[in-house]
Amino acid sequence: MAISEKRGSALDEKPALVREAQDLEEYARSIGADVFGIAAAEAFTEFPNKPRPDTFVPGAKSVVVLGVANTPGLFASVSTPDLAEISPKGAEYAARSAKYMDRPPAGAERYFLNDELAQMTNDVMRIGYKTSWKLRREGYRAFYFTPFSQDARFRTAPFSLMPAMYLTGLGQMGFNCSILHPEFGPRLWVTAIVTDKELPAGKPLGAHYYEGCKSCLECVKNCPIRALNGKGWKNVWRCAAYGCCGTCLSVCPIGKTAAVPAAA
Ligand code: SF4
Ligand code: SF4
16 A cells, blocks of 8 residues: 555645655665555554664654565465475485474475575665665665564564554554565565654554454464464564474465565
């Protein structure tokens, strides 16, 4: 959904800001972004246990979230790890592994996905880098996060992208501990830019958690190592030990039939 479609009455009072946000969105989409949203930095008080935007940019006013979507078919391959055994060598390896383990090696489900994720990480970094430079050239501070900069001490990112996505209106939290975008589901790679430029913010789509999760639970049932508790909490150490296989994202019905993103 474009910024122009998300305008509320408060934004109508600031048409110049709306135009500037549309300009920024058009630029981000022209260099490959599939999703774009803006949150007000002050709205992060809703998540008091998460890092605040002004930790990174003094006087921060806005957080811009940009991202790219997985190709739907490729992510579906995560739910069918047997695909990796189509070659005689793969089948032989799987048979040998089966003698010693009761399941495929950790993270084997990502056999076809890993290269795409590497490409998407590069794309997201490029889009974040170039969009942050656009803001800097206009005279603003702009700090962007690489998608997977984890702090080795806590196995978590320095800035929490999920609250940012939620506050922009890009989606609600699912029981697989990802934001569920109405079109792409949880199959998105995003970055965020913290800036001291004031921009019109989007609105959350509803409560923090997506109500439909309670009657679905597909991610919880399909996690090979039971890392999800069915209430929106994940044992991240267990998940990491199993290679963050991605099954809980692959099986999620939200966005499974997503259209291919429009060409830039
Ligand atoms: S929680 Fe982790 S281990 Fe479980 S399905 Fe999701 S990515 Fe795989
Ligand atoms: S698989 Fe179902 S329960 Fe899990 S996040 Fe998706 S909609 Fe929610």
